[in-house]
Amino acid sequence: MIKKLLIANRGEIAVRVIRSAREMGIAIVAVFSEPDRLSPHVLMADEAFALPGKSSQETYLDLGKILKIAKKSGADAIHPGYGFLSENADFVKAVKEAGIIFVGPAPEAIEIMGDKTAARQTVSRYDVPLIPGLKKPITEIAQAIKSAGQIGYPILVKAAGGGGGKGMHLVREANGLEQAVRQAQREAKSAFGDDRVYLEKYVDNPHHIEIQILADKYGHIIHLNERECSIQRRYQKIIEETPSPLLTPEMRKRMGEAAVLVARSCQYEGAGTVEFLADELGHFYFLEMNTRLQVEHPVTEMVSGIDLVKMQLLIAAGERLPLNQEDIQPRGHAIEARIYAEDPGNDFAPCTGIIEELWIPDGPGIRFDGGIRQKLAVSPYYDPMLGKLIAWDADRKSAIARLDRALSEFLIAGIDTSIPFCRAVLRHREFQEGRYDTQFLEKHLDSLLAKPDNRNSQNIAAIAASVIETKSRHFLNAIDRPKQRNNSKWRRSGRTN
Amino acid sequence: MNISFKAEIDGQSLEISLRPNGDCFDVLLEKGGQEMDCRQLSPHTYSFIIDNRSALLIIEKKSRGLEITLDHQKYHLLLKDEMQQMLDKMGIKSEELAQDKKIIATIPGLIRKIETRPGELVTAGQGLMIVEAMKMENELKSPVSGIVKSVFVSEGQSIEKGDLLVELE
Numbered sequence: 001m002i003k004k005l006l007i008a009n010r011g012e013i014a015v016r017v018i019r020s021a022r023e024m025g026i027a028i029v030a031v032f033s034e035p036d037r038l039s040p041h042v043l044m045a046d047e048a049f050a051l052p053g054k055s056s057q058e059t060y061l062d063l064g065k066i067l068k069i070a071k072k073s074g075a076d077a078i079h080p081g082y083g084f085l086s087e088n089a090d091f092v093k094a095v096k097e098a099g100i101i102f103v104g105p106a107p108e109a110i111e112i113m114g115d116k117t118a119a120r121q122t123v124s125r126y127d128v129p130l131i132p133g134l135k136k137p138i139t140e141i142a143q144a145i146k147s148a149g150q151i152g153y154p155i156l157v158k159a160a161g162g163g164g165g166k167g168m169h170l171v172r173e174a175n176g177l178e179q180a181v182r183q184a185q186r187e188a189k190s191a192f193g194d195d196r197v198y199l200e201k202y203v204d205n206p207h208h209i210e211i212q213i214l215a216d217k218y219g220h221i222i223h224l225n226e227r228e229c230s231i232q233r234r235y236q237k238i239i240e241e242t243p244s245p246l247l248t249p250e251m252r253k254r255m256g257e258a259a260v261l262v263a264r265s266c267q268y269e270g271a272g273t274v275e276f277l278a279d280e281l282g283h284f285y286f287l288e289m290n291t292r293l294q295v296e297h298p299v300t301e302m303v304s305g306i307d308l309v310k311m312q313l314l315i316a317a318g319e320r321l322p323l324n325q326e327d328i329q330p331r332g333h334a335i336e337a338r339i340y341a342e343d344p345g346n347d348f349a350p351c352t353g354i355i356e357e358l359w360i361p362d363g364p365g366i367r368f369d370g371g372i373r374q375k376l377a378v379s380p381y382y383d384p385m386l387g388k389l390i391a392w393d394a395d396r397k398s399a400i401a402r403l404d405r406a407l408s409e410f411l412i413a414g415i416d417t418s419i420p421f422c423r424a425v426l427r428h429r430e431f432q433e434g435r436y437d438t439q440f441l442e443k444h445l446d447s448l449l450a451k452p453d454n455r456n457s458q459n460i461a462a463i464a465a466s467v468i469e470t471k472s473r474h475f476l477n478a479i480d481r482p483k484q485r486n487n488s489k490w491r492r493s494g495r496t497n
Numbered sequence: 498m499n500i501s502f503k504a505e506i507d508g509q510s511l512e513i514s515l516r517p518n519g520d521c522f523d524v525l526l527e528k529g530g531q532e533m534d535c536r537q538l539s540p541h542t543y544s545f546i547i548d549n550r551s552a553l554l555i556i557e558k559k560s561r562g563l564e565i566t567l568d569h570q571k572y573h574l575l576l577k578d579e580m581q582q583m584l585d586k587m588g589i590k591s592e593e594l595a596q597d598k599k600i601i602a603t604i605p606g607l608i609r610k611i612e613t614r615p616g617e618l619v620t621a622g623q624g625l626m627i628v629e630a631m632k633m634e635n636e637l638k639s640p641v642s643g644i645v646k647s648v649f650v651s652e653g654q655s656i657e658k659g660d661l662l663v664e665l666e
Contacts, residue, residue, distance in 0.1 A: 345571065357542040357555075408568070413542045413555045420569040451507070451570060456550075461565040461572045462504035462511045463524050464545050464554050467535055469563070469576050470500055470515060470522070 001317050002026050002077040002101060006070045007041070009081030010060060011371035012387045013295075014041035017079050020309035029073045031066060033059035035379040040371055047073055054381050060084045063091050070100055077101035077316060079309075083383065086292040087114055103316040105291050109266040113289040117160045117198055123286055126261040131277065131285040133200030141178050147199060148177055154202040157184040161194030163288065165235030170202055203285065205437045207246050207278045208232065210290075211259035212300045214311050215268045216321035223256040224300050224308075224328050227273075230438045231425060233348070238418070238441070239425055240296040241335040242303055245396065245434030246278060255284055262289055271297075271312045280437075295338070295388065298369055302334035302392040333399040334392045337407060337426075339370070341384040343416040344449060350384040353377075356414035361406035365392040365399075378415055386417065396434065400426050424448040499525070503582050505575040588658070598643065598665040602656045606630030611652055613663070617645045625663055628656070637662065 005021050006029040007014045018028050018041060030045035034054055042048045049069040051059040059065070061084055070078055078095055080086035080103070089107040096102060104110075113119045117137055124130055132151050137160050138144045148155050148171070157180045159167030167188030169180040181197060189195035208229045215221040228244030229237045247255070259274035266289070273294045278284040297308050306323070315321060342348045358374045370387025372378075378386070389410065391403035404426045407419055425431055425448060430440070441448070500522075501514040514525035521535045524547065531548040538544060545552045555566040562575040577585065610627040613619060624636045625645075643665035650662055 357539045411542075411553065413539065413566075416571075423569065454570070455509075457567050457570065458506050458509060458572060459511065459526060460545065460547055460550065460552050461554065461567050462502075462506055462574060463513055463526070463531075463533070463547055464535070464543065464552070465504065465556060465563050465565055465574050465576055466500075466502045466513045466515055466524075467522055467533070467545075468543070468556050469502070469578075 001319075002313060004029060004073065004075045004077070005103075005313070006031065006066075006073060006075035006078045007045075007081065008060065008066050008078055009084055009086075010036055010039060010041060010382065012369050012385070013081040013293075013371075014039075015044065015371050016369050017081065017309055018044050020307055021079075021313060024310060024313060026313070029069070029075050031060070031069055033381070035377070035381055038376065040373050040376075043373075049073065054379075056084070056382060060382075063088070063094060066091075067094055067098060070095070071098060075100065077103055077313075079103040079312070080292065082292050082295060087290075089114065101316050103270065103312050105269045105272065106267065109268050110291045112266045113291050115160060116158065116163075116288060117196070119288055120286075122265050123262050126265050128258045128261050128265075128286050129284060131200045131203070131287070134198050137196035137198050138181060141181060144181055144199060145174060145177055148174065151199060151201050154204075156200050156202045157181055157197050158200060159184060159188035159192060159194070160196040160198055161188060161192035163235075166191040167197060168235075203277050203279050203283075205280050205439075206230075207244070207280075207437050208275065208287075209244050209246070209255070209278045209284070210273045210275045210294070211255055212294075212297065212308070213259050213263045213268070213272050213274060214308070214315070214321055214323065215263050215270065215272070216315045217269050217318060218320055219264075220321050221260045221263050221268070222321070222323055222325045222328065223259050224304050224306065225256060225330055226252060227296055227299055229296060230436055231431070231440060232438055233441045237296065238338055239335065239422065239431075240299055240338075241333065241396075241399075242299045243330065243333065246280065248282075251278075251282055251284070258284075258286065262286060270315050271308050295385075296336055298367060298388060298390045299334040299336050302367065302390055303330040303332055304328060305331075332392055332394050333396045334390060335396075335399050335403050335426075336388050336390045337403060337422040338388050338418070339386045339410070339422070340418040341378050341386055341415050342418050344418055344421040346416075348418070350380065351378070351416045352380045353415040355412060357411060358413075359409060359411035361389065361409040363406070365402055366390070366406045367392070372412075386412075397432070400432060421448060501579055503577045505577070506572050598641075598646070599661055600625065600637070600639070600663040600665070602628070602658055602660040602662055604628065604630045604635065605657050606635070606655070608650050608652050608654045608656060609634065611648060611650070613645050613648065615645050615647055619643065619645060619665075626650075639663075639665070641665065 004027040007017050028045045030042050030048040031051050032042045033051050051065055053059045085091040087110050089110045092102050092107040112122050134147050154172045157169045167184045169184050171177050171180045184197045185195040209226050211226050212224040226244050227240050227242045229240045231239035262274045271293050273290045275287040276284045277287050341351045343351055355376045360368050367390045372386050391399050393399040393402050407423050410419055430436055499514045499516050504511045515522040521533055524531050524533050534546045536544045541555050541557050543554050557564045565572045606628040609629045613625045619639045620642045623639050625639050626637050628635050646664045646666045648663050
């Protein structure tokens with residue numbers, strides 16, 4: 001078993017990994033940038049090494065610095081978390097060459113699944129449905145127009161080198177194709193340094209459904225059912241749940257089996273997620289595989305009772321996966337809300353500041369995976385996600401009510417968060433009825449952002465403000481007394497600017 | 498002695514009257530009196546019990562007015578005390594949103610002192626002139642940064658509301 005684990009990440013996922021590793025008796029090495037010196041993951045670790053610098057480039061993305069620290073600390077394994085270096089094949093190769101265990105798959109699997117075109121080609125050899133589309137990147141516009149006609153509109157132009165919605169364009173008619181391709185090429189070049197794009201059929205009323213898999217080093221692969229992640233804004237997930245309101249048991253079984261085949265096609269090892277696009281007619285299509293632990297993994301853990309991080313560590317240490325497919329018997333319903341330091345009322349602009357007051361919700365069936373504490377300075381250098389709030393209950397309706405209750409208890413003073421927006425989603429009639437797809441947020445954005453008219457709350461706010469204002473003036477007057485002549489009320493209230 | 502305010506919040510207007518009561522206040526709204534208890538938890542977080550309704554609020558001063566967060570909803574609030582309400586009645590705004598390069602008098606008065614001249618680079622908030630009105634002095638500050646193009650008045654001159662005083666480039 002691993003003795004000492006270096007966590008090459010920060011924030012909530014670093015805290016998450018620390019917890020499971022510590023339960024297994026593993027010593028923890030943390031790395032931290034200058035702004036993260038007082039972050040919870042540093043305070044919780046056994047050893048901590050500084051990464052001089054502020055930006056991700058200088059710190060958590062710096063292969064060389066992290067490897068040097070791993071060797072210096074004597075860590076025998078590295079957990080990459082998600083994002084950062086978790087899907088960087090060069091990093092994995094360097095870690096292995098240094099004789100250190102990488103908690104994740106082999107670099108070859110990362111390379112295949114990291115390239116959308118290569119992934120499709122590899123998977124197409126197995127009985128896994130693929131979205132109709134070009135397997136090869138576009139080289140000429142004339143070829144593209146012909147292929148698009150064969151695939152059938154609407155068509156998505158996508159970047160081969162990366163995701164997150166960059167370089168992605170929807171084309172509904174042939175006369176928009178050329179412009180979309182050129183634009184996508186420019187965006188892909190700028191975001192990934194790789195201007196290759198390809199075409200695929202666009203699915204209407206699409207659901208983003210992903211399957212969790214676990215695979216050991218001995219070829220034993222199982223799946224842990226699905227997560228429904230269709231509540232997304234600009235391809236960024238906000239609410240995830242399991243089970244999906246869309247799937248029938250039969251579709252679930254077929255998708256699970258397909259996911260296992262995808263993992264097998266690249267000889268996967270570790271925890272991974274296979275993403276599918278599903279429509280409301282029982283069809284599903286392979287989208288991509290994420291060769292890492294995902295942000296929303298807690299909902300799977302809550303219904304299955306399995307600790308995915310512990311499984312990752314066991315697998316990485318060369319042990320056999322102690323689970324068979326029949327052992328996966330999910331119970332109840334789990335929903336997660338991602339908490340971002342953003343102001344939904346200001347086009348979701350990221351917020352920075354110091355967390356002045358923090359109340360984290362609790363009670364039965366509530367779990368918070370976070371990387372925050374009171375007095376923490378939220379900096380502008382990294383992803384604005386503060387943590388995830390997850391609720392579990394016996395059925396979907398109760399889980400929604402529980403998550404909404406927990407969000408109502410969640411107090412963060414000092415920065416704006418997406419909490420009110422998450423609550424608005426949970427209270428929306430169509431979400432409650434389980435009738436939503438990936439277009440839900442865009443379709444209902446205005447009503448979700450609308451402020452409920454609440455005269456009573458307005459009264460309270462106005463009264464409270466008056467009291468605070470009066471108290472602060474009395475205080476000011478008391479300390480300003482000697483200068484009162486120059487600091488007249490006229491000045492304070494009569495300025496023209 | 499009552500302290501009264503007019504609160505403008507989300508397009509609604511509320512009259513509030515506070516009467517000191519020990520450490521806190523009794524509050525009078527349009528519909529009648531309410532008891533209140535107020536405790537501070539941290540620099541911007543307060544617990545209020547108003548008429549037995551318990552509320553946890555975050556109250557922050559912004560450049561214009563206050564921002565209150567209650568039950569995760571944000572309210573923007575402009576508070577006007579008695580002095581400001583009186584000025585309102587006279588047609589005088591306490592906060593000019595001058596995006597314009599033309600700076601206009603918002604009060605009638607007498608130019609006591611001119612503090613700038615054409616060609617000077619001024620920063621937002623810098624004093625341009627001192628106007629005496631209602632037996633008090635008021636410093637007119639530049640709303641934006643810029644170079645002074647012209648000054649249209651001189652010391653000792655009487656001005657009316659609406660007179661053009663300064664123009665920036």
